[in-house]
Amino acid sequence: MLEDFSPIAPEPLYARLAQAPADTLVLCASMRIAKAQQAALGRWQQARGVRVWRAPQLVTPEIFLADLDLQQRQTRRLAGQPGATPLAALEVEALWQQVVAEDEHGQDLLRKGEAARKALEAWRLCHDFALSLPLPVAGESSETAHFNRWAQRYQARCARIGAIDPGDHRAQLIAALERGEGRVPPQVVWVGFEAPLPWQQTLQAALRARGCEQSCLLLPARAGQFSVVKARTAEHELRAAAHWVLAQAQRDPQRRIAVVIPDLGARRSDVLRVFDQVLCPAQWQVARAPQARPYNVSLGQPLAEVGLVRTALLLLRLMISGLDWGAASALLCAPYWAAQRARDAAAAADVQMRAHGALRVTLGRLRQASAEAAWRQTLDGLVEASSERGMTGAGLWAERFSRWLQAAGWPGARALDSEEYQAQQAWHELLRDLGRLDTVLGKLSARDALAQLTELAQRRVFQPQSPEVAIQVLGALEAQGLQFDALWVAGLQDEVWPPAANPNPLIPYDVQRQAGLPHASAAVDLAWAQRLTQGWRDGADEGVLSWPETEGDRELQPSPLLRVVAAEVPRCQVPSHAPGWIGLAQSGEDVWLDDAVMPLLQTQLKGGTGLLADQATCPFRAVVHHRLQARALDVPQYGPSHLDRGNVVHAVLERLWRQWRDQATLCGLSAEARAAQVEAQLDEVLAQMARAAPERLTPAMQALERARLGKQIGEWLAIEAQRPPFVVEVLEGQAVEGEARAPTVDFDGISLRLRPDRIDRLESGARVVLDYKTGGELKTQWLDPRPEAPQLPLYALTEAEVAGVAYAQINVKNIGLVGIGDSAELAQGIRDVHQTQAFKALQMGWFEVLDHWRDAQRALVQEIRQGVASITPKNPAVSCRHCDLHAVCRIREHTFLSDDDESSSGDVA
Numbered sequence: 044m045l046e047d048f049s050p051i052a053p054e055p056l057y058a059r060l061a062q063a064p065a066d067t068l069v070l071c072a073s074m075r076i077a078k079a080q081q082a083a084l085g086r087w088q089q090a091r092g093v094r095v096w097r098a099p100q101l102v103t104p105e106i107f108l109a110d111l112d113l114q115q116r117q118t119r120r121l122a123g124q125p126g127a128t129p130l131a132a133l134e135v136e137a138l139w140q141q142v143v144a145e146d147e148h149g150q151d152l153l154r155k156g157e158a159a160r161k162a163l164e165a166w167r168l169c170h171d172f173a174l175s176l177p178l179p180v181a182g183e184s185s186e187t188a189h190f191n192r193w194a195q196r197y198q199a200r201c202a203r204i205g206a207i208d209p210g211d212h213r214a215q216l217i218a219a220l221e222r223g224e225g226r227v228p229p230q231v232v233w234v235g236f237e238a239p240l241p242w243q244q245t246l247q248a249a250l251r252a253r254g255c256e257q258s259c260l261l262l263p264a265r266a267g268q269f270s271v272v273k274a275r276t277a278e279h280e281l282r283a284a285a286h287w288v289l290a291q292a293q294r295d296p297q298r299r300i301a302v303v304i305p306d307l308g309a310r311r312s313d314v315l316r317v318f319d320q321v322l323c324p325a326q327w328q329v330a331r332a333p334q335a336r337p338y339n340v341s342l343g344q345p346l347a348e349v350g351l352v353r354t355a356l357l358l359l360r361l362m363i364s365g366l367d368w369g370a371a372s373a374l375l376c377a378p379y380w381a382a383q384r385a386r387d388a389a390a391a392a393d394v395q396m397r398a399h400g401a402l403r404v405t406l407g408r409l410r411q412a413s414a415e416a417a418w419r420q421t422l423d424g425l426v427e428a429s430s431e432r433g434m435t436g437a438g439l440w441a442e443r444f445s446r447w448l449q450a451a452g453w454p455g456a457r458a459l460d461s462e463e464y465q466a467q468q469a470w471h472e473l474l475r476d477l478g479r480l481d482t483v484l485g486k487l488s489a490r491d492a493l494a495q496l497t498e499l500a501q502r503r504v505f506q507p508q509s510p511e512v513a514i515q516v517l518g519a520l521e522a523q524g525l526q527f528d529a530l531w532v533a534g535l536q537d538e539v540w541p542p543a544a545n546p547n548p549l550i551p552y553d554v555q556r557q558a559g560l561p562h563a564s565a566a567v568d569l570a571w572a573q574r575l576t577q578g579w580r581d582g583a584d585e586g587v588l589s590w591p592e593t594e595g596d597r598e599l600q601p602s603p604l605l606r607v608v609a610a611e612v613p614r615c616q617v618p619s620h621a622p623g624w625i626g627l628a629q630s631g632e633d634v635w636l637d638d639a640v641m642p643l644l645q646t647q648l649k650g651g652t653g654l655l656a657d658q659a660t661c662p663f664r665a666v667v668h669h670r671l672q673a674r675a676l677d678v679p680q681y682g683p684s685h686l687d688r689g690n691v692v693h694a695v696l697e698r699l700w701r702q703w704r705d706q707a708t709l710c711g712l713s714a715e716a717r718a719a720q721v722e723a724q725l726d727e728v729l730a731q732m733a734r735a736a737p738e739r740l741t742p743a744m745q746a747l748e749r750a751r752l753g754k755q756i757g758e759w760l761a762i763e764a765q766r767p768p769f770v771v772e773v774l775e776g777q778a779v780e781g782e783a784r785a786p787t788v789d790f791d792g793i794s795l796r797l798r799p800d801r802i803d804r805l806e807s808g809a810r811v812v813l814d815y816k817t818g819g820e821l822k823t824q825w826l827d828p829r830p831e832a833p834q835l836p837l838y839a840l841t842e843a844e845v846a847g848v849a850y851a852q853i854n855v856k857n858i859g860l861v862g863i864g865d866s867a868e869l870a871q872g873i874r875d876v877h878q879t880q881a882f883k884a885l886q887m888g889w890f891e892v893l894d895h896w897r898d899a900q901r902a903l904v905q906e907i908r909q910g911v912a913s914i915t916p917k918n919p920a921v922s923c924r925h926c927d928l929h930a931v932c933r934i935r936e937h938t939f940l941s942d943d944d945e946s947s948s949g950d951v952a
């Protein structure tokens with residue numbers, strides 16, 4: 044135990060290390076602490092004017108034992124007695140997965156991978172805390188009984204392949220040390236071990252037996268000034284911490300500054316985003332090569348999530364089993380494969396695949412749809428390379444996968460930056476590790492080999508090397524035993540700090556509590572969190588402890604360890620924009636464009652009614668959709684969308700009325716004949732749609748849609764049969780008979796493609812325009828000065844003899860007409876404007892209504908011609924909700940840090 048050792052202060056230790064570095068071994072709890080002590084020793088030497096010194100041995104106990112292992116192997120090799128090989132960590136993981144998956148109980152487990160991880164964790168805990176196996180079992184169906192059985196089989200398998208478990212190997216090394224084998228220095232200093240684990244205590248005993256004088260480093264408490272603050276949200280808290288760090292670094296660039304976040308793993312990407320914005324905004328300049336960050340985040344990300352490696356795994360999955368559309372889309376747009384000349388074709392394939400609503404993408408399907416030569420050549424290369432896929436060992440699979448990726452042009456043609464290069468090296472190492480599993484895994488199919496590789500990549504943490512920096516962002520564990528000049532600890536709400544107990548389910552709880560296993564009980568975690576909280580206060584000259592007050596709609600409470608009365612705590616101030624951002628904008632490197640007004644139109648603009656609808660809703664939206672032709676990509680989904688259903692209704696009614704042409708024919712049909720004709724047309728239209736996207740519209744789905752839409756169309760036709768007699772003249776913009784109609788209409792200088800769903804002529808000679816409405820909100824504010832639904836007014840203005848306009852609602856809620864016109868005789872549901880209060884009050888008849896519509900549309904056309912492109916949504920609560928341009932107009936940034944959401948962002952300009 045450390046209490047038995049005499050404490051040593053830093054300066055005497057450094058003096059000792061400076062005098063005889065080989066005589067003292069410094070064992071540190073982590074390599075981070077070892078590095079911090081190396082740096083502290085360096086500063087101490089430099090303060091004494093020393094420029095060069097011999098590096099002492101500062102390592103973790105694991106590295107010290109690995110050195111001892113090396114010495115022993117050399118000795119054994121010289122003696123011709125090689126001995127059993129310890130398993131590598133990844134071999135241990137693979138063996139445990141096999142053992143759990145093959146067990147009769149393992150077969151019933153839903154998440155075998157997770158069960159194997161828990162079993163391996165339990166195995167390691169048993170070794171670290173010297174728990175003897177088998178563990179005591181309480182009750183017949185105890186999970187512990189399964190674990191005991193798995194542990195036995197794991198040991199048997201190790202013996203069968205002539206390997207030794209690393210935990211057992213460690214115990215053997217410590218025993219050998221105690222017996223007098225290996226070199227040990229006369230003095231050992233322990234650093235950063237709050238409560239040594241039982242195996243570390245065994246090592247201490249072995250060193251004592253070898254006559255080592257042991258002591259522990261005692262860092263003086265700094266007892267700095269700490270304040271406690273609260274933030275409105277976690278985002279505000281991070282932003283405030285980043286600004287505080289910036290101010291600290293500006294005060295003195297040499298200051299060692301840290302931000303500790305207990306749940307850093309879950310918040311890593313938010314930390315990077317916010318800290319980049321505040322501390323190195325240049326990272327966000329698209330045209331610039333990425334630069335080294337001035338801060339370091341301790342927790343890396345799983346290698347499988349790093350872009351370059353993710354692309355490699357997706358490529359292999361595409362070649363072996365195909366991808367769902369989201370993964371396929373990410374792969375087709377990834378820059379890490381295929382020749383540059385094939386990239387545009389790959390992106391076009393993504394658009395095409397989405398438009399077809401393909402939910403599953405295979406190599407064969409992509410190849411079928413490929414027309415561009417370079418792209419086709421790339422896909423042919425993939426098909427050929429991946430044809431070699433018979434069962435074989437992991438080593439050969441690693442070689443095959445390398446060849447497949449080579450055929451795909453991975454990792455792309457452009458030069459890799461430092462981080463990407465390190466990811467590429469990590470990938471090669473991963474393949475080598477897969478090859479090392481040959482003995483353990485035996486022969487594998489392509490799918491199993493890829494599953495193993497993916498599992499390895501998910502478990503491996505990728506932390507690119509970066510230059511030493513003074514600003515660290517750390518998790519609670521990583522910060523243990525370190526000291527800083529300035530420290531901000533964020534995220535100290537009661538749900539996070541102290542952490543909730545999380546005992547391993549395979550070890551009996553009372554055994555865990557007795558042995559003091561981490562997370563065994565709330566009391567264990569509370570004691571640990573208390574020690575750390577005190578350690579933060581003692582380990583920095585100044586600092587801040589904070590928590591966010593809310594998460595979504597929920598109110599959060601401070602950690603009880605902060606010992607604060609919430610009402611007395613000040614809220615941290617958060618500047619809305621980082622000075623770096625503002626500096627970036629003012630640097631002159633970026634060009635400011637006044638994009639509230641676009642350049643004047645030099646050519647005649649063309650568009651449908653959507654152009655005027657978008658201009659009325661939000662001028663910026665009209666410019667992006669119609670002048671820049673930019674739209675969000677389609678998102679394939681299971682089953683038909685609202686749009687699909689609308690298209691089906693349009694297509695079926697068009698087909699029916701092209702046959703019938705007038706109401707008399709409809710009325711002459713018996714109810715059965717009418718229903719049969721509707722069904723026949725529905726079948727054809729749905730089958731056509733299913734041919735384009737078979738996974739989306741399965742036969743069962745087609746049957747459901749036929750029943751649903753058939754009922755709605757049937758009800759609508761019953762209403763059509765009750766209307767005053769009519770002849771259908773125009774269907775989907777095309778004349779039913781007679782001369783073809785002009786494709787566009789000139790309206791005040793812009794060329795509009797108008798395509799009325801339907802125009803009927805009544806016996807009186809009057810014409811009625813119908814717009815089918817199969818979903819969405821009905822816009823019946825007929826006198827709106829800025830109409831967001833201009834179709835019907837535009838048709839009324841550009842067609843001759845129109846006496847009324849109406850929406851034909853055919854949807855699950857409503858079936859019937861809603862419109863206005865010159866007379867109530869046009870149809871039920873079409874109101875006579877002369878008899879309607881709103882129009883009468885304004886003394887407006889039908890022609891005055893037409894005049895009003897003309898003025899409103901002309902005003903919008905005028906705006907379009909002048910290039911008005913301001914971000915001024917007409918009704919933000921509604922206009923922005925269903926808009927696809929949030930990422931382009933960045934409406935959320937306009938409202939950032941206000942209490943309002945988009946629903947109250949009407950004042951942005």
Ligand code: SF4
Nearest residue numbers: 661664923926928932
């Ligand atoms: S999200 Fe709102 S502000 Fe942005 S373009 Fe769409 S409607 Fe305009």
